[in-house]
Amino acid sequence: MNFKKLVMAATAALAISVTSAKADLVFATDTSAYPPFTSQNAAGEWEGWEYDLMNAVCAEMNEKCTMIPIAWDGIIPALLEKKMDGIFGSMSITDKRKEQIDFSDMYYNSASVIIGAKTGDMDFSPEHLSGKVIGVQGATIHQNYIDKYYVPKGATAKAYQKQDEVNADLSAGRIDYIMADGVALQAYLESEEGKACCELKGAVPNDTEILGYGVGVGLRKEDTALKDKINAALKAVAAKGVFEELNKKYKLEGLMIVPPKG
Numbered sequence: 001m002n003f004k005k006l007v008m009a010a011t012a013a014l015a016i017s018v019t020s021a022k023a024d025l026v027f028a029t030d031t032s033a034y035p036p037f038t039s040q041n042a043a044g045e046w047e048g049w050e051y052d053l054m055n056a057v058c059a060e061m062n063e064k065c066t067m068i069p070i071a072w073d074g075i076i077p078a079l080l081e082k083k084m085d086g087i088f089g090s091m092s093i094t095d096k097r098k099e100q101i102d103f104s105d106m107y108y109n110s111a112s113v114i115i116g117a118k119t120g121d122m123d124f125s126p127e128h129l130s131g132k133v134i135g136v137q138g139a140t141i142h143q144n145y146i147d148k149y150y151v152p153k154g155a156t157a158k159a160y161q162k163q164d165e166v167n168a169d170l171s172a173g174r175i176d177y178i179m180a181d182g183v184a185l186q187a188y189l190e191s192e193e194g195k196a197c198c199e200l201k202g203a204v205p206n207d208t209e210i211l212g213y214g215v216g217v218g219l220r221k222e223d224t225a226l227k228d229k230i231n232a233a234l235k236a237v238a239a240k241g242v243f244e245e246l247n248k249k250y251k252l253e254g255l256m257i258v259p260p261k262g
Contacts, residue, residue: 030162
């Protein structure tokens with residue numbers, strides 16, 4: 001089964017298991033490039049599926065919005081310190097995070113997968129990966145998953161600050177596997193370095209306690225008015241077909257669960 005079909009199947013399974021005046025809103029995402037969701041081009045301009053969605057949501061709210069980069073391991077503290085208004089950076093909604101912050105409604109969900117070198121060995125069970133080094137971005141749901149299921153069986157988790165650093169070490173053979181979001185890893189596997197070295201091993205079994213309930217905008221608990229505005233805007237852009245347009249633009253049809261058009 002090819003990468004896209006497998007991630008489509010795994011993602012489909014996840015579905016089962018105010019005034020008119022303009023004001024500035026600042027949303028944060030990770031400093032690390034995270035294509036196809038958010039990244040900065042050579043001119044320093046933001047681009048990507050999630051950046052486009054943010055702009056559509058902000059236009060619906062009649063707000064002028066800015067995106068800023070903040071290191072992932074400090075992004076929730078920065079929100080609580082009021083350095084920005086929200087996190088628009090592929091942050092999964094989990095019960096643990098909800099102890100500190102609140103979230104908007106889910107605006108996408110996708111499968112979590114493991115990739116590794118092109119060996120033809122497609123067994124990625126925790127027992128089979130004993131003695132192997134699994135790279136993962138730190139302070140993420142994927143690190144928590146590896147720590148729960150793979151480390152007790154003898155694997156070593158190697159945490160990085162940025163996802164592109166994880167990818168680079170896999171390409172160089174310094175680690176054996178990566179676990180991350182399937183859509184983001186598809187972008188890596190379609191890159192020249194990804195094509196040269198690596199292959200999809202499979203999608204991990206879902207554990208909502210760790211992997212959460214999809215991605216939402218991270219917000220401070222007291223900002224209920226902003227949460228209501230964002231939720232209303234997400235419903236409005238869904239009704240206008242914005243999600244379908246963005247999925248077509250970035251060639252992501254079938255890879256994610258998104259709010260229905262109706």
